Amino acid sequence: DTGVSQNPRHKITKRGQNVTFRCDPISEHNRLYWYRQTLGQGPEFLTYFQNEAQLEKSRLLSDRFSAERPKGSFSTLEIQRTEQGDSAMYLCASSGGWYQETQYFGPGTRLLVL
Amino acid sequence: GENVEQHPSTLSVQEGDSAVIKCTYSDSASNYFPWYKQELGKRPQLIIDIRSNVGEKKDQRIAVTLNKTAKHFSLHITETQPEDSAVYFCAARIFGNEKLTFGTGTRLTIIP
Numbered sequence A: 001d002t003g004v005s006q007n008p009r010h011k012i013t014k015r016g017q018n019v020t021f022r023c024d025p026i027s028e029h030n031r032l033y034w035y036r037q038t039l040g041q042g043p044e045f046l047t048y049f050q051n052e053a054q055l056e057k058s059r060l061l062s063d064r065f066s067a068e069r070p071k072g073s074f075s076t077l078e079i080q081r082t083e084q085g086d087s088a089m090y091l092c093a094s095s096g097g098w099y100q101e102t103q104y105f106g107p108g109t110r111l112l113v114l
Numbered sequence B: 001g002e003n004v005e006q007h008p009s010t011l012s013v014q015e016g017d018s019a020v021i022k023c024t025y026s027d028s029a030s031n032y033f034p035w036y037k038q039e040l041g042k043r044p045q046l047i048i049d050i051r052s053n054v055g056e057k058k059d060q061r062i063a064v065t066l067n068k069t070a071k072h073f074s075l076h077i078t079e080t081q082p083e084d085s086a087v088y089f090c091a092a093r094i095f096g097n098e099k100l101t102f103g104t105g106t107r108l109t110i111i112p
Helices: none
Strands: A005-007 A010-013 A019-024 A031-037 A044-050 A053-057 A065-068 A075-079 A088-095 A109-113 B004-007 B010-014 B019-025 B030-038 B045-051 B056-059 B062-067 B072-077 B086-094 B106-111
Touching (some): A010 A019, A019 A109, A031 A075, A044 A065, B010 B019, B019 B030, B019 B106, B030 B062, B045 B056, B045 B062, B072 B086
Parallel strands (some): B010 B106
Antiparallel strands (some): A088 A109, B004 B019, B019 B072, B030 B086, B062 B072, B086 B106
16 A cells, blocks of 8 residues: 555543654655544644655644654654543645645544543 | 635435535635545545636536635536545645645535
């Protein structure tokens, strides 16, 4: 499968714990995005990388959230001191190439904070 | 920032009939408008997109129209089939920006 992959697919954690998600984009794509989707809503933008540089962060991304893309390939999203309001589907997308605007989404990581 | 509104939130259509979903956007600097289909438990998948220099685009049974003056764009599905049942999201992207702003989705149900 050469599409965007995400791990884990599901995560259940207790409030206050830290969690980390991984996204592997399509191999030749230099742009990578994180979105959050809650039930019945469209995806909401969290942050965006071009290669290893984090170029934009949403105000939704509080100090408890941090994202990295150290070598311009895979990315990680960490949530510290999780809260019940963090429960959502976390989607990763990638795009690449000049005038290639399509963002291809991964299957998501569903987080449940108890 | 951009704001995208989408209507209706639910739509039921008899198999074979057409379905239309409408979106409005707020920022006139938006120039890229994709539509995604999301089946239950699956990832969003692009079905069609349109850029602001084009008024209409068609791909088999799916078409998208864009009215830049009114800041409206619409998805048209003709000859609907049961496999068209899903949640559809419109989105908009401001020129020079990378983030997509999504609508709240339309749950389309095709009645056999």
